[in-house]
Amino acid sequence: MGFCGLVPSEYSSGERTRRYGITKTGNSHLRAQLVEAAWAYQHRPAASATITARQANWIIAIGFVALGYALYLRYFAIQNTSIGLACDAGLGTSICVIRKVAYTFGAHSVFGWIAFGGALINLARPSAVMFTLALAASAFGLVLYNAGLAGIAAGLLVMSFARPVPEPELPQG
Numbered sequence: 001m002g003f004c005g006l007v008p009s010e011y012s013s014g015e016r017t018r019r020y021g022i023t024k025t026g027n028s029h030l031r032a033q034l035v036e037a038a039w040a041y042q043h044r045p046a047a048s049a050t051i052t053a054r055q056a057n058w059i060i061a062i063g064f065v066a067l068g069y070a071l072y073l074r075y076f077a078i079q080n081t082s083i084g085l086a087c088d089a090g091l092g093t094s095i096c097v098i099r100k101v102a103y104t105f106g107a108h109s110v111f112g113w114i115a116f117g118g119a120l121i122n123l124a125r126p127s128a129v130m131f132t133l134a135l136a137a138s139a140f141g142l143v144l145y146n147a148g149l150a151g152i153a154a155g156l157l158v159m160s161f162a163r164p165v166p167e168p169e170l171p172q173g
Contacts, residue, residue, distance in 0.1 A: 004030045044171055051128045059132050066136035070143035073102050078144075102144060111141035112149025119156035126160055 005026040008019040024031070051059070077083060077099040087096035105111055118134030121127075134157055141150025 003027070004034065006031055006034060041171065055128045059128065059135065062132050063135045063139060067139040067143065070140045073098065074143050078103060106144040106146060109141075109146050109149055111137050111144055112146030112153070115141045115146075115153035116149045116156070119153040119160070123156050123160045131157065131160070 003026050005024045005028075006022055009021065009023045011018045011020070022031075077095050083095060083099070087093075087099055115134050115137035118130050118137060122130040122134055134153055138150045138154045138157065141147070141153070
């Protein structure tokens with residue numbers, strides 16, 4: 001490590017040896033990278049396997065907002081006869097664009113596949129973000145005609161609660 005300046009400076013005389021801080025000679029960029037790597041290894045981030053109360057509140061809120069918006073889309077934009085006739089006649093409002101996108105996503109099972117994929121990933125590697133994504137997509141899928149895949153995804157999300165979460169690895173040494 002002498003070529004990058006990570007060795008202690010030394011002043012020795014007779015039997016007495018004094019060592020001081022690092023010499024800081026050599027490649028400063030390499031030295032900075034090695035110091036950063038050592039600090040990152042020594043002080044790892046405290047990643048918790050359990051979700052906090054704040055995360056749980058956000059997950060619940062996002063799930064209810066997704067369910068509410070999906071119900072709004074289905075019963076106000078998609079199944080409302082007057083809006084449907086106006087949009088089919090060529091009305092170019094934002095509700096007609098949203099209606100068309102939601103109908104297209106529903107016809108191609110986009111919400112169901114996103115929910116199913118997110119639930120599978122969450123089952124393999126539990127994560128609050130992936131759980132929230134799969135929950136929101138399941139809410140949209142169940143309401144917007146993707147009940148098969150979204151129902152399986154909701155079942156996988158429930159199964160992910162029964163899976164034991166692995167303990168985080170502690171640093172060696």
